[in-house]
Amino acid sequence: MDADLHSLSRQLIELRMEHADLDGLIDRASGMLPLDELQLQRLKKRRLALKDRIARLEQASEPDEPA
Numbered sequence: 001m002d003a004d005l006h007s008l009s010r011q012l013i014e015l016r017m018e019h020a021d022l023d024g025l026i027d028r029a030s031g032m033l034p035l036d037e038l039q040l041q042r043l044k045k046r047r048l049a050l051k052d053r054i055a056r057l058e059q060a061s062e063p064d065e066p067a
Contacts, residue, residue, distance in 0.1 A: 008061050015054050022047040 026043050029036065 008057060012054060012057050012061070015050055015057070019047060019050045019054065022050065 022043055026040065026047065029040050029043060
């Protein structure tokens, strides 16, 4: 079980880092001219998918509440 939690926490860290990298990439791409709307849209979609995955993993890592 401890190994599962470790790998889950490691996954969360890696996903958060990738999300932060995408934030920076999106900021830079937004400032570039000419603006590539399609690329920007794809980056934002990927960032949103990462955010959703992070939220699911965080939920899975929380201990169950006693009834």
